[in-house]
Amino acid sequence: MDRRYAEEKIFRSLTFASTVVIFLTLAFILATVIAKGISYMNLAMITQTPKGGYYLGKEGGVLNAILGSLYLAGGATFLAILVSLPVVLYINIYSKKESKIAAFTRFSFDVLWGVPSIVYGAFGFTIMLFFGLRTSLLGGIITVSLLILPIMSRAIDEVVRMVPTELLDASYALGATKLETALKIVTRQALPGIMTAVLVAFGRGIGDAASVIFTAGFTDSIPYSLFRPAATLPLAIFFQLGTPLPEVQGRAYASALILTSIILIISVVSRALTGRFTRHVVK
Amino acid sequence: MLSLTIFSGLIVFIMAFGLYQRSRPILAIKPLNELLFSTSWQPSSGKFGFFPFIMGTLWVTGVAIFIAVPLCLFTTIYLSEYSGARLCKWTNPLIDLLAGIPSVVYGMCGVLVIVPLIKDHIAPFFGTFSSGYSVLAGGVILAVMIFPIIIHVSSEVFRSVPAELREASLALGATKWQTVKHVVIRKAMPGVIAAIVLGLSRAFGETMAVLMVAGNVAKVPSSVLDPAYPLPALIANNYGEMLSVPLYDSALLLASLVLLMVVLSFNIISRIILIRVERNIR
Numbered sequence: 158m159d160r161r162y163a164e165e166k167i168f169r170s171l172t173f174a175s176t177v178v179i180f181l182t183l184a185f186i187l188a189t190v191i192a193k194g195i196s197y198m199n200l201a202m203i204t205q206t207p208k209g210g211y212y213l214g215k216e217g218g219v220l221n222a223i224l225g226s227l228y229l230a231g232g233a234t235f236l237a238i239l240v241s242l243p244v245v246l247y248i249n250i251y252s253k254k255e256s257k258i259a260a261f262t263r264f265s266f267d268v269l270w271g272v273p274s275i276v277y278g279a280f281g282f283t284i285m286l287f288f289g290l291r292t293s294l295l296g297g298i299i300t301v302s303l304l305i306l307p308i309m310s311r312a313i314d315e316v317v318r319m320v321p322t323e324l325l326d327a328s329y330a331l332g333a334t335k336l337e338t339a340l341k342i343v344t345r346q347a348l349p350g351i352m353t354a355v356l357v358a359f360g361r362g363i364g365d366a367a368s369v370i371f372t373a374g375f376t377d378s379i380p381y382s383l384f385r386p387a388a389t390l391p392l393a394i395f396f397q398l399g400t401p402l403p404e405v406q407g408r409a410y411a412s413a414l415i416l417t418s419i420i421l422i423i424s425v426v427s428r429a430l431t432g433r434f435t436r437h438v439v440k
Numbered sequence: 441m442l443s444l445t446i447f448s449g450l451i452v453f454i455m456a457f458g459l460y461q462r463s464r465p466i467l468a469i470k471p472l473n474e475l476l477f478s479t480s481w482q483p484s485s486g487k488f489g490f491f492p493f494i495m496g497t498l499w500v501t502g503v504a505i506f507i508a509v510p511l512c513l514f515t516t517i518y519l520s521e522y523s524g525a526r527l528c529k530w531t532n533p534l535i536d537l538l539a540g541i542p543s544v545v546y547g548m549c550g551v552l553v554i555v556p557l558i559k560d561h562i563a564p565f566f567g568t569f570s571s572g573y574s575v576l577a578g579g580v581i582l583a584v585m586i587f588p589i590i591i592h593v594s595s596e597v598f599r600s601v602p603a604e605l606r607e608a609s610l611a612l613g614a615t616k617w618q619t620v621k622h623v624v625i626r627k628a629m630p631g632v633i634a635a636i637v638l639g640l641s642r643a644f645g646e647t648m649a650v651l652m653v654a655g656n657v658a659k660v661p662s663s664v665l666d667p668a669y670p671l672p673a674l675i676a677n678n679y680g681e682m683l684s685v686p687l688y689d690s691a692l693l694l695a696s697l698v699l700l701m702v703v704l705s706f707n708i709i710s711r712i713i714l715i716r717v718e719r720n721i722r
Binding site: 161162164165168169171172173174175176178179180182183185186189190193240241243244246247248251252258261262264265266267268269270271272273274275276277278279280282283284286287303306310357360361363364365366367370371391392394395398409410413416417420421423424428 | 449513531544548549642675679693699704707
């Protein structure tokens with residue numbers, strides 16, 4: 158009896174200790190980013206583009222990368238919505254509930270979700286070679302939209318699946334077509350969940366570096382055309398950290414703080430949204 | 441809508457096909473065996489041996505799994521068996537947050553914290569020298585990065601184990617830990633393995649963070665304090681020069697094809713297991 162009790166105690170404290178370790182790691186990472194970043198943070202970082210000699214420690218900021226990242230992730234999110242919403246509506250409303258095509262699509266999204274972003278980058282690069290595109294904002298947008306497509310689709314699918322069948326039946330009974338039901342009933346009912354999915358995908362898109370390194374390139378100016386290269390925050394962090402100068406490395410810390418804050422804001426907003434946009438939701 | 445659905449279902453195949461098309465030039469002149477198992481990497485003289493990079497990836501991934509699996513399993517057990525649902529309400533968003541932090545930020549933390557720690561404390565402790573940029577640094581960072589996916593998937597699997605089973609075991613006088621050990625883990629085993637494989641494949645393909653801390657020396661590592669040069673880092677590091685050296689781009693795209701194939705097979709296996717698990721419960 159004593160041995161069992163001791164074993165129980167030992168393992169209970171082991172599991173508790175592991176939990177503490179994991180959450181301390183998270184806290185430690187956030188603390189490192191904030192502590193390191195805040196001392197190098199200034200207004201110029203977010204309002205100026207790199208001036209001449211920026212990478213040697215002269216004046217400037219990373220506005221080019223902030224805007225580049227927002228454009229890139231925004232464009233990619235938009236493209237991904239255009240594909241994922243119809244696909245999800247199709248597999249949930251048009252095809253039969255447990256049909257082969259629905260199962261196959263879900264499975265392939267799950268598998269795509271695990272494909273490393275560098276592979277998306279390499280694939281995006283081959284597409285660009287195929288169409289004769291140079292590194293450009295457009296190339297980056299297409300690649301990142303492929304990267305976030307499975308994340309967004311699976312997240313939207315989870316909420317659309319939860320829409321009660323009775324609601325669909327009621328809509329059909331009133332004579333609505335499938336398209337009307339899909340657009341006017343299902344998307345409204347699932348709106349909070351869809352918003353969350355979109356935000357999660359946006360966050361994933363803005364933080365990814367490996368997929369844009371081939372495809373979006375890097376530049377010191379604010380992107381003004383889809384066919385020009387665009388800077389992104391993750392790559393700005395990566396390049397600045399790679400320089401030997403402490404001032405420039407400091408800016409990498411500040412850039413990381415900016416990127417992490419964007420991610421934190423997205424995460425908080427998407428939590429807050431879960432309860433909102435419920436005006437049209439039938440409980 | 442149907443065509444979009446079919447298109448998105450076929451993206452995997454399009455990707456594999458596109459990468460294969462691009463890597464054909466190098467496959468036409470070199471046998472795959474030589475490419476995968478040769479250790480000489482001199483693109484300018486036409487030698488493309490991936491072996492050091494494959495070994496680098498395996499070492500780093502191995503260390504990551506070794507660190508992450510016990511920690512994640514214990515945490516999952518604590519969160520789903522010992523702590524109440526109220527704690528989970530707090531921890532789930534935090535785990536999601538951990539998953540959302542960009543890999544460059546992880547890489548930066550690695551450079552700032554783990555690399556100096558290995559250089560100044562761990563390597564001297566074992567009486568050797570290390571620059572800090574090593575297999576161990578890459579493995580630790582990767583371990584942290586795969587925490588969320590392993591915890592998330594295995595929590596779901598644990599939740600799917602029926603409460604009646606636990607109650608039956610407790611009613612027989614078993615302690616909580618005995619219940620976990622003999623009933624819950626046994627029932628959840630396939631799902632937990634799937635979760636680990638998903639984490640493994642994530643670690644396998646992770647690029648930027650590893651690139652920043654693993655040292656990038658094209659040599660097969662012989663200890664965890666040696667530098668390594670994993671496959672994804674190779675691809676990301678050489679995008680600039682790959683169009684100027686003949687066959688280089690083909691070799692790098694072959695590397696991404698290899699990566700895609702390995703990760704795909706891991707993912708397909710674990711997803712099939714998870715679908716089985718889900719079906720068993722219904």
